[in-house]
Structure formats: structure tokens, C-alpha cells
Amino acid sequence: MRIVTKRGRWLLAGALCLGLTSSATARQAGQAEWTGTISVDEDANGIWAPGGTGTDTPTIGVNAHMSSSYTLNGDGTVSWTGSINNSLDMAGYYTIPTHGAGSGVGTSNVEFNGTDWEIGVEADDDFKTLTDYTAQDRVIATKVFGFVLEIAKAMGQNVNLDATHIEEGLQGPAPVLVSSSGGANATTLTGSKIVTIPDSSRIGGFAGVPSTITVRWSLKKGPVTPHVKIYGPECGCIEGDATDKSLHFTAGATPRGGTFSEFIVTSTGKMPEITENEGGEKPSLQITGTKDTGTVTVKIRYTRNGARSESAPFTVNFCQIETIELADNEHDIGFGLDGKLIVNAKAKLWRGGREVKDELEWEIDKMGSPTSLEAEPSSKKGDQIKFTYVNMPRKNSDFGAKTITARTKGACACERRETIRTFFPDVDTNHPDDGTPNWYYCWKQTGAVPPIARGWLKYEESITDPFQPGNPIARYDHATQKILISSLVFAKGACRDEVTPGTNTKTGRHAEAIDCFGETVRHELQHRTDAIDWWGSPAGPYGVDLSDWFLNDWDHDLVPNEVETLLTGCKPGTRIDMTVDVLKALTLRDKEDLIERGKKTWFTCAQRPFRQDTTDAEINAYWKGWTWPIGSVDAEDWSCGDLSKQWKGKKCGK
Numbered sequence: 001m002r003i004v005t006k007r008g009r010w011l012l013a014g015a016l017c018l019g020l021t022s023s024a025t026a027r028q029a030g031q032a033e034w035t036g037t038i039s040v041d042e043d044a045n046g047i048w049a050p051g052g053t054g055t056d057t058p059t060i061g062v063n064a065h066m067s068s069s070y071t072l073n074g075d076g077t078v079s080w081t082g083s084i085n086n087s088l089d090m091a092g093y094y095t096i097p098t099h100g101a102g103s104g105v106g107t108s109n110v111e112f113n114g115t116d117w118e119i120g121v122e123a124d125d126d127f128k129t130l131t132d133y134t135a136q137d138r139v140i141a142t143k144v145f146g147f148v149l150e151i152a153k154a155m156g157q158n159v160n161l162d163a164t165h166i167e168e169g170l171q172g173p174a175p176v177l178v179s180s181s182g183g184a185n186a187t188t189l190t191g192s193k194i195v196t197i198p199d200s201s202r203i204g205g206f207a208g209v210p211s212t213i214t215v216r217w218s219l220k221k222g223p224v225t226p227h228v229k230i231y232g233p234e235c236g237c238i239e240g241d242a243t244d245k246s247l248h249f250t251a252g253a254t255p256r257g258g259t260f261s262e263f264i265v266t267s268t269g270k271m272p273e274i275t276e277n278e279g280g281e282k283p284s285l286q287i288t289g290t291k292d293t294g295t296v297t298v299k300i301r302y303t304r305n306g307a308r309s310e311s312a313p314f315t316v317n318f319c320q321i322e323t324i325e326l327a328d329n330e331h332d333i334g335f336g337l338d339g340k341l342i343v344n345a346k347a348k349l350w351r352g353g354r355e356v357k358d359e360l361e362w363e364i365d366k367m368g369s370p371t372s373l374e375a376e377p378s379s380k381k382g383d384q385i386k387f388t389y390v391n392m393p394r395k396n397s398d399f400g401a402k403t404i405t406a407r408t409k410g411a412c413a414c415e416r417r418e419t420i421r422t423f424f425p426d427v428d429t430n431h432p433d434d435g436t437p438n439w440y441y442c443w444k445q446t447g448a449v450p451p452i453a454r455g456w457l458k459y460e461e462s463i464t465d466p467f468q469p470g471n472p473i474a475r476y477d478h479a480t481q482k483i484l485i486s487s488l489v490f491a492k493g494a495c496r497d498e499v500t501p502g503t504n505t506k507t508g509r510h511a512e513a514i515d516c517f518g519e520t521v522r523h524e525l526q527h528r529t530d531a532i533d534w535w536g537s538p539a540g541p542y543g544v545d546l547s548d549w550f551l552n553d554w555d556h557d558l559v560p561n562e563v564e565t566l567l568t569g570c571k572p573g574t575r576i577d578m579t580v581d582v583l584k585a586l587t588l589r590d591k592e593d594l595i596e597r598g599k600k601t602w603f604t605c606a607q608r609p610f611r612q613d614t615t616d617a618e619i620n621a622y623w624k625g626w627t628w629p630i631g632s633v634d635a636e637d638w639s640c641g642d643l644s645k646q647w648k649g650k651k652c653g654k
Helices: 134-144 146-154 438-443 451-456 514-535 546-552 581-586 591-599 621-625
Strands: 002-004 010-013 034-048 060-073 077-090 094-112 117-123 127-132 166-171 176-180 188-199 207-221 227-231 235-237 245-254 264-267 273-278 284-289 296-299 301-304 307-310 314-321 332-334 340-346 349-351 354-356 361-364 372-376 384-390 400-408 414-425 457-459 474-477 482-485
Touching: 060 094, 060 117, 060 207, 077 117, 077 127, 077 227, 077 245, 094 134, 094 166, 094 245, 176 188, 176 207, 235 245, 235 414, 245 301, 245 314, 284 296, 284 314, 314 400, 314 414, 332 340, 340 400, 340 414, 349 400, 361 384, 414 438, 438 514, 451 457, 451 482, 451 514, 474 514, 482 514, 514 621
Parallel strands: 235 314, 332 414, 457 482
Antiparallel strands: 002 010, 034 060, 034 207, 060 077, 077 094, 094 117, 094 127, 117 176, 127 166, 188 207, 227 245, 245 284, 264 296, 273 284, 296 314, 301 307, 314 349, 340 384, 349 354, 361 400, 372 384, 400 414, 474 482
């Protein structure tokens, strides 16, 4: 079995030539009256192990689907549509998605070989595909070459992990050559074939991941109105920043058996470039136009048995929507203090060599509740548009990239897209719920906080801690089992530099903004873990009687004696006289004296950093906090302002 590709070349033995008989004798001339459809679905779903089975080599998951549909026009030509959707799962770290769709023309042939019917179709064109490598770039930058990223940032270089990386490609619809049972006088041919091949690379997979191909056909033979007809696109949409567009045309005629002239091409304005113009049995025309190209008219002549006929004029326009212009060229836009985010945009539409007014229709991605979207004009039509998002959304994930689209419909259905990024003002409190700062409200929803811990967080403008002087940026409160986060977390230099164990020399690692937030949460969660490990519950010593606390923690530093006696440098202190000192503490008559005596051994454990001002309770928390992966949630930070990881705009919160 075999696959036929463009221009009749054989691509791969054993694929889409399904059930073809070996006999090549007694062939009967193809009939022009065959019309109908042929559909092809190609699917692959499996795992590819580059290192082979039984190894520790990461695997790649393949999930791909491609569909092609051919319509036989009854004159030896076909019109086709095709689409592909493919996603490669790179060992669970990220995915590489590919998608694309398009249409075009091609040729068909239906012949009786003396036993059954051979049906062949192939496309003369490809369609465009888009493969998104953005996630791959981010993982490589942050996980594989994270140290390079940190060095670049330290040197003041602008490291942009937000740029999309999308590559274009071409994909041809699956050609088909199948056999269908039926006698020489058959007037209908229907059937289906399913075959599995061990290679899915044609649709984006790999050798070793099988592809299942399903072909269905439904054809009929009957009277077809005699005609000479041109097939091809009525419009050439010049995409993105391209300056031109190439279009392909073919022609068919009934009855068959004659020859075609070259195509006759005229234009109301600037002529397109003609890169191919062939007549004969299989005519082919390739033209390239720009936004200045006038309306193009194409005709062709056909001669059979000395009689000449001509096709009806075929009209073609080239269309381009110029780059969407944003107000002040701002692509990063923040909500104002009035709870509104405004997007002003404009664009020009060209068709048939001239600028066309008032045909553009506009659209922009929506946000979640309670955000509403307003447009001016309300019809969303015209050369200019003003979109207004009203009220910030509840979900942090509703911020970020939004696509604004300008399109024109009809025979020339073209569109142009531009991406903006939406942000929230950081220190304000105009989110829809609890009056906490926007940064706290939104960052709490990100990967900086484990989902299970989000209900344990509580914002307080200022925090005090009896175990240390001043105002800490955060604290785990054993009495309420809450992680208290203060306004001080959101400040430059809020988090302390990482130091090496033993020497307390700085390592160079430092967390800022959302990284400081994530590091702080991880730090305080370790205090909760310590409370459970040391005292049996998240309440820590507050979960036991006061007398038990004093009996098991002589210096009252939250670290049980049995823990401190096993750690280098730790001193559990002196046992308190239960008959006197506890009574004083309970009646608050001499609590200060009790604490002062305890403080003498609050700062003894060698495993804690910053020995001059951190208590023994920090023997685990700082080290755990510093395991926070800096940069890992940058893509979720949609705050605008000086501490934002992504903001590049100018008008934050105005």
C-alpha cells in the first residue's frame, strides 16, 4: 500500500492506499460524472520513549488528530478542507501544541480496473500550522538555565519570559488512494477503511507511536451540467506583517478530454505577480498580490474536439488589515482606581487595492465575574474601538493576556489580532471582596500558596511577635493556627538574603515581591509543620495545658526540651518551679520576669540562621523558606508597579 503526495510523488509505502488490488489490467477511462465526498481522519494517542522501553528516559506523550475532507466536483478537480490539532506532552513538564486549518484545490480520479474501482484524490496546496513553544522556552529558562536567568537579572538585563514563541509551518491534507467494490456499471460507491500504521510522524507524532487512519467515501455517478470552471480562493488574506499573499487556482471541465489554455488574468488596478500559468490537461495558476493589488479577474478557455468554450469570470481580491494600533502603543494596561480598564484601538482595512471604511468588526476576550465589558461604539464596528472593562474580576487568572481581534466578513473574511496584557494596581484595595490589598488578594490565588493553605492565611496591616522585637513581615499564630501576613511583605527588601549554614554568609539568593510572598508562606508553613511534629497539633504548645507546656518547654521558646536536647548548641533552659513560677505566670503577676529568664536560652540552637535576632523556633523555618523556587510564579503575577514581575506599562493604577 502507498500514499500519494503532491505532484504525484509516493510518500510512504503502506499508509493510505487501503485495499488496492494488484491488478492493473483492463483499466477503463475515468468518468467525469463522479461526484461526492471523501473524508480522512488520522489519530495518534500514545507514548514515545526516546531512550527505549525499560529506561529512565523521560517520555513524550502524543495526542494528535488531523481531518481532511475532499469534495469531488465531477470534472477531475476536488475542493478540500483540512485541520490538525496536536499536543506533545513533554514528560509532564510542559506541552507543545500545534493547530491549523485551511482549504484549497486538487485533483481526483475514479477508474474501474476490471475488478473494482480505484479512487484517488490529492491536494495541490497546504495549509498553515502554528506550533507554540512558549511553555518550552519558559521551562528551559527557569528550570534548566535558571542560574543564567538570575545572573542576567542581577546584571540589570531585561529578561523577557513572557514573549510568545510561535512558529509557522505547512501541512498538506492526507492524499488518498483506495479501492471500492462495485461492477463496471456501478453508479454509487460507498465504504470505509481503517488501517493502523506504526508511524504517526505525518501528523506530528513519532515512529513507534501508531497512527489510526479512517477513510470514508460516498460517491455517485450521474448527469453533470457541462461547464468550464475555475476553482480557487476568492480572497487572499495577507496575514500579520506579511507584505504579500500567494494564491493557487486550477480549472476543470465537463465533458473531459480536452485541453485548457493559459489563464487570462486582468486587474482593476495594480496587477498581481504571476508566478505560474500553465494550460494543458491540468491547468495551474499561481499569483501573488499585495494590499495595493486591484480586484483581479481570472478566466480560462477550453478546447475539446475543435469546440472552444470559456469559463465565467472568477473574481479575486487581496485583503489586508494593517497592524492594530493601541493608544500610546501600550500593550500592558492596568485597572485604574475607578475600577476600569480602557483599551483604545484602531486599524485600517484594505481590499481590492483601496482602503475600505467602516467594515471592521471588533472583539476582545472577556473577564470573569463581576467584570463587565462595554464597547464604544456599541455596534463594535468601524475603524476605531474603545473597550472598557468595568470592575476587577475575582480570579487572578482572569488577568493577563487578552486578544483583541479586528475582522471583516463576507467573501473576504480576514482578521487581524493583537495581544494586550491586563493588570491590577498592586497596593490598592479595589478588588470585589474583602478589602485587603490587591497584591495579597490575588497572590494568595497563585502557586505561591498551596491550595490547601489558602484558608490559613490572614492579612493584618501590622503584626507583633512576643518572641522578637519590632514588627515582623509575617507570623504563624499557634493560638489561631493562621498564617498572618502583614503589609511589610509588599516592600522592596522585605525578605532576608539567604545565608549558608554555619557561616551565615550570604549566598546571593534574594526573593522579592511575589517570590518573597511565596518564600514567606513556605517559611510560616514550616512553623505549622514543626508545631505538629513537636506538639502533636497545628496549635503547638497552645494545644496543651499551660503546665504541660512549661514542663516540656522549660525556656518557653516553643521548642520542646526533647527536641533541643538532641540538637547541637540548643539549651532547653532551667526547669521552672511549678509551685511558684507557674502560679505567677497564670496570675500575670510576674510573667515578664518569667519570659526574661527564658530569653537567656531562646537563642542557643546552632542550626538557626541570624543568631543575633532569631530564636530557636527558627531552626527549620528559614531553611525551608529558602527552598522556594524563585521565578516559578512570575507568570501568575499580574500586579502592576515597581515590584511586578511582568509589568512593562506606564499607567499603573491611574
